[in-house]
Amino acid sequence: MNEILDKIKQKYNAEDVTIQRERLAFVTVSKNLAIDAVTWLRDYEGFSHFVMMSCVDWMEDGKFQLLYLLHNPETKIDLGVKTYIDRENSVMESAHHLWKQVWTYQRELREAFGIDFPGSPRIEENFVLEGWEDIPHMRREFNTKEYSENTYFPRPGRETYDPATYMQQKLYPNQPVTAKRKDNDK
Amino acid sequence: MSEKDMNSKVNEMLARSEANVKNSGKKFVRPEDEEREVVAPDGSIIKVNPIYDYFSGARPEEEKPRNGIVEKFLNWARAESIWVLGFGTGCGSIEIPPLVTPRFDMFRFGVQMRPTPRQSNAFIISGYLSVKTLKRVIRTYEQMPSPKYVLALGSCTINGGMYYDSYSTINRLDHYIPVDVYIAGCMPRPEALLAGFAKLKELIKAGKAEKANEYARNFDWYKANQKKIVKDWNMPDYNW
Amino acid sequence: MTIAKLGYTLLGLFIVWNWGFLMGATFRKIGARLAGRYGIPFYQPWINFFKNIGVRTTITHGVMYYLGPVFRLTGGIGLFFFMPMVFTGDPNGHWTNFSFEGDLILILYFQLFGMLGMALGAGEGGHPYSAMGIARGLAQHAAVELPLTLAFLSIAIQYDTFSVYKIVEAQQGGFQNWVLFTNPFASAAIILAMLGAMGHSPFNLVKAPNEILIGPATEYEGTYLGFMQSAGSILHVMEAVLFMNLVFGGATSWAELIVKTFLIYFWSVFVGMVFPRFKIEQSITWFFKVPLVLGVLAIIVFSF
Structure with a gap:
């Protein structure tokens, strides 16, 4: 484990190394070196299995964090390669030539976050949604509740109660309300 | 939100949707479905429009019930022979297979599953309905022969249920296709579904289950609602 | 005389139609009881028929689309008209x-x-599953027809006639005169090939419910479907009557006919309840292996 982490630190300037548990670790490399690092891990270090690819939206920092999770079937080590890309100009080098399943992940990320992967096959096609015209729905500035209210016909009369408060009012109407209303729903 | 606010909002939405329908154009029609000219084997040039050549795009028409005792007898037959389309649209479709098992056995009540919309007269919308599925549901619903009935299963079809704020699932089913019977719950048990069938039978026998005619009557309203959210409308307006 | 006979024939057709519906319902009921269910009421096929007649919308795909169910009904009624x-x-x-x-x-x-x-x-209906079901149906039917024809020929050679009436006549006077005992090879070939002609599981790949929707009938609805149900029920009874006449000594009264056709029909139903569906290549191979060999044997035995 430490061996491979040392190597990737030296070779690709990996920062922010997190050892999650015995056989799972994450490293962050720069955007330009990320695909190089993944290729090197696949071809020279035995990380031949591509587990998944995902994205986290750091809206406040103006960044998307991409994660390539790889697995080495011999040493049974999982290694996640993270990289940050710009949120405004969200273009990332495509990794479709390394594994075929990356095509699908990249299509999904393109639809959900609007990240472009130039050269990736079938990237223009719809993934799950058909004819989506709004901003990509997994970006955090997209307000799903507002969109739903504006698009679909909400049925009037829908109210939400805090269960604790509501039960106390129903069962002991004469006593003052002591149950604290949670702040997550207004 | 009050009822009045909601109504004004709905009207506003409808106005927007009409504009949307007008300028939606042929953006989402696939190249093989476009209207074009092709050369026939004998050398002549013919015009093809695949969307309208293969499907009838004619509007549905209201069909009056027959008179008196004939219609009563037919309604009784319809009520005792409900053929359900085997199309699971959401999580509730897992509640349908138990109905054919010994424990619930819907065959006792003359309810059976049919594999094709042409031969079925009841449609169970089982739970949440995403926009993508709604498009298929509309096509399937329109292919079913009239008189046809819709059972809406679960709270998601009533007001969106737990997916009321989702960007991809609809909130009120009755704005897109007419619903005969709602079966509330999340999820309703198979017993509730059987109760729903019993209610549907009552309605049919009383001659009140004429929602297919209502769909034909309010066709424009339903189409406007459907086209508002199905953005890639690459099929005929009415397809059967 | 002729008018009276026509009346009796139509009455017989009506009886056969109802008996076919009742047998169909009993078939469903037996399936239900095997699964531990209560099952449909015995009058369900009639309700389904009337409901299908009462459907309001009709679609069309062209002239042949109309004629498909008509031809099928004609096949059933023709079988009835020329069968004692x-x-x-x-x-x-x-x-x-x-x-x-x-x-x-x-x-x-x-x-x-x-x-x-x-x-x-079904071809004009244009549904791919219809075409698939029909292709399978014709392939399987060819495999069924071959042993059936050989067995029929063997019986015809045995009694030196092509008249079903005369074959029935020759079998009268006790069960030892039945073809079942006088021509066992032909009988075995018929009894096995009959499973395919009846079209129940394991040879129900033509309809194959839930696999290719409902096969040839995929696009049919309403009145067409009602006609096809009627044709199906008539055909089932008439196939059973045909095999009863050829192998099991015919019937001397309606009661005997009902008992015998019931048993013959339910031979195929019980086999169907036990065995799962064959693939098309499996079923054709089976028909070419067992009933065909028996049919050839039956021909050889009675030719020399």
């Missing part, structure tokens, strides 16, 4: 219908007639 139902000793009796010398060949033709009509109708 009840043996009374009088070749022009009421229940011998319009049976005549050589009707065995006509009956073989009518068996295929409905299938061909459906092929044309």
Whole structure:
């Protein structure tokens, strides 16, 4: 484990190394070196299995964090390669030539976050949604509740109660309300 | 939100949707479905429009019930022979297979599953309905022969249920296709579904289950609602 | 005389139609009881029929689409018209219908007639699953027809006639005279090939519910479907009557006919309840392996 982490630190300037548990670790490399690092891990270090690819939206920092999770079937080590890309100009080098399943992940990320992967096959096609015209729905500035209210016909009369408060009012109407209303729903 | 606010909002939405329908154009029609000219084997040039050549795009028409005792007898037959389309649209479709098992056995009540919309007269919308599925549901619903009935299963079809704020699932089913019977719950048990069938039978026998005619009557309203959210409308307006 | 006979024939057709519906319902009921369910009420097929007649919208795909169910019904009714139902000793009796010398060949033709009509109708319907079901149906039917024809020929050689009525007549006078005992090879071939002709599991790949929707009938609705249900029920009874006449000594009364056709029909139903569905290549191979060999044996035995 430490061996491979040392190597990737030296070779690709990996920062922010997190050892999650015995056989799972994450490293962050720069955007330009990320695909190089993944290729090197696949071809020279035995990380031949591509587990998944995902994205986290750091809206406040103006960044998307991409994660390539790889697995080495011999040493049974999982290694996640993270990289940050710009949120405004969200273009990332495509990794479709390394594994075929990356095509699908990249299509999904393109639809959900609007990240472009130039050269990736079938990237223009719809993934799950058909004819989506709004901003990509997994970006955090997209307000799903507002969109739903504006698009679909909400049925009037829908109210939400805090269960604790509501039960106390129903069962002991004469006593003052002591149950604290949670702040997550207004 | 009050009822009045909601109504004004709905009207506003409808106005927007009409504009949307007008300028939606042929953006989402696939190249093989476009209207074009092709050369026939004998050398002549013919015009093809695949969307309208293969499907009838004619509007549905209201069909009056027959008179008196004939219609009563037919309604009784319809009520005792409900053929359900085997199309699971959401999580509730897992509640349908138990109905054919010994424990619930819907065959006792003359309810059976049919594999094709042409031969079925009841449609169970089982739970949440995403926009993508709604498009298929509309096509399937329109292919079913009239008189046809819709059972809406679960709270998601009533007001969106737990997916009321989702960007991809609809909130009120009755704005897109007419619903005969709602079966509330999340999820309703198979017993509730059987109760729903019993209610549907009552309605049919009383001659009140004429929602297919209502769909034909309010066709424009339903189409406007459907086209508002199905953005890639690459099929005929009415397809059967 | 002729008018009266026509009346009796139509009455017989009505009885056969109802008996077919009842047998269909009993089939469903037995399936339900095997699964531990209560099952449909016995009158469900009639309700389904009337409901289908009462459907309001109709669609069309062209002329052949209309003619498909009509051809199928014609196949069933033709089979009925030229089949002696009840043996009374009088070749022009009421229940011998319009049976005549050589009707065995006509009956073989009518068996295929409905299938061909459906092929044309379903083909015009345009649904890919219809075409698939019809292709399977014709392939399997060819495999069924071969042993059936050989066995029919063997029986025809045995009694030196192509008339079903005469074959029934020759079998009267006790069960030891039945073809079942006088020509066991042909009987075995018929009894096995009959499973395919009835179209129940394991040979129900033509309809294959839930696999290719409902096969040839995928696009049919309403009145067409009602007609096809009627044709199906008539065909089922008539196939059973055909095998009863050829192998099991015919019937001397309606009661005997009902008992015998019930048993013959339910031979195929019980086999179907036990065995799962065959693939098309499996079923064709099976028909070419077992019933065909028996049919050839039956021909050889009675030719020399």
